[in-house]
Amino acid sequence: MLRNTRESWGGVAKTLHWSAAVLIFAMLGLGLTMVHGGLGAGAKFEAYQLHKSTGFLALAVMLVRGLWRIANPPPAPPAGTKPWERRLALALHRGFYVLILSMIASGWIMVSASPLPLPAHLPGGFVVPNLTGPNALLEARTKFVHEVVSKLLIAAIGLHVVAALKHHFADKDTALLRMLPFHHDDKFP
Amino acid sequence: MRKGESFRRALLALALIAAAVAAQARSSWKIDPSQTHVLFWVDAIGWPRTTGEFKSFEGRIEIDFDRPSRSRVDFRVAAESVDVNSASLDDYLRSEVFLNAARFPDMGFVSTSVEKRDEHLARVTGNLTMLGVTRPIILDVEVARNLAGTNQRVGFKATGVINRLDFGMNSGYPLISDAIHLTVTTEASAEP
Numbered sequence: 001m002l003r004n005t006r007e008s009w010g011g012v013a014k015t016l017h018w019s020a021a022v023l024i025f026a027m028l029g030l031g032l033t034m035v036h037g038g039l040g041a042g043a044k045f046e047a048y049q050l051h052k053s054t055g056f057l058a059l060a061v062m063l064v065r066g067l068w069r070i071a072n073p074p075p076a077p078p079a080g081t082k083p084w085e086r087r088l089a090l091a092l093h094r095g096f097y098v099l100i101l102s103m104i105a106s107g108w109i110m111v112s113a114s115p116l117p118l119p120a121h122l123p124g125g126f127v128v129p130n131l132t133g134p135n136a137l138l139e140a141r142t143k144f145v146h147e148v149v150s151k152l153l154i155a156a157i158g159l160h161v162v163a164a165l166k167h168h169f170a171d172k173d174t175a176l177l178r179m180l181p182f183h184h185d186d187k188f189p
Numbered sequence: 190m191r192k193g194e195s196f197r198r199a200l201l202a203l204a205l206i207a208a209a210v211a212a213q214a215r216s217s218w219k220i221d222p223s224q225t226h227v228l229f230w231v232d233a234i235g236w237p238r239t240t241g242e243f244k245s246f247e248g249r250i251e252i253d254f255d256r257p258s259r260s261r262v263d264f265r266v267a268a269e270s271v272d273v274n275s276a277s278l279d280d281y282l283r284s285e286v287f288l289n290a291a292r293f294p295d296m297g298f299v300s301t302s303v304e305k306r307d308e309h310l311a312r313v314t315g316n317l318t319m320l321g322v323t324r325p326i327i328l329d330v331e332v333a334r335n336l337a338g339t340n341q342r343v344g345f346k347a348t349g350v351i352n353r354l355d356f357g358m359n360s361g362y363p364l365i366s367d368a369i370h371l372t373v374t375t376e377a378s379a380e381p
Contacts, residue, residue, distance in 0.1 A: 038237075039237070040237055041236065041237045041238065041239040041240070041273060041275070042273050042274040042275025043275065044236070044237060045275055045277060045281070046277050046278070115361065116360055116361045116364075116365075117360075118286075
């Protein structure tokens, strides 16, 4: 069951969801640690390089995810979901794409605009091209955007987790279960 | 005519003796690599102090304890050997952004004057060559001598500040400071 059904998420969507979740948690943790963690110069430099490379991996996952979602409609909300909940869920899910892609875009522009030339390196020796030349003002502005959007993203993740737990424990529906890796809902073949 | 020639010979002999005495007074000292550290640190805004070391170097020290101004030092460091305790930051420092080690493999210091300040302190002026640019720098050198017995050793601690802009190393300025703080500690033993 790779494709989504009307009732549940397929294997591809689940894999992409949890890959993105792991990458985003890693990126937020790494980002906060490398900026505020009091690392030494060498460790801090390595953390920044890893953060940049991983950001482009996150971009690849998000692009595939977005295309898969367009090609493969998501399951319907569990029965009993109120109209306002549907609207909020849709807004939040779209919001995730906007926030995550904004994080990646602001990060990429920041790296490109840095007066100190240091492009991101990817496995296989590929060097990510810069989007713009050195521009200290642009770097400072995109750094600010990157920081503000990271806080919004953390808030959105919090809301997403609370909503999933509410579905599971309060509404007692399958919204959480049907995204879990090895869950197969036998009631809805 | 004969008289003048013997006078000239006597003068030449005297000059040779003087040179020999002078040469003897200035002794060569061999640097002990295990006791030598070429350390530096650079500050930057929004970034912790970057502290590092050059692991590969060679040098010659000649000391005249009676006339310190006749002492000389000549020191070379391999740019490639930079070590800031991070392989990827080392690579970045070796790149053309900073040390450009592929094009300028060596950095060197050759003293031009040594001035004794007190029993344990000297001021050494010399030419530093980095990125193919040669500029004078000043080093304060603390000297500790152990001349007793057969194992004669002299310890040095040279400190100075290099303005990297003088050598055309402009990357990251002004967020990364122009001042490279340099400390070279070494111990040398008398060459037989």
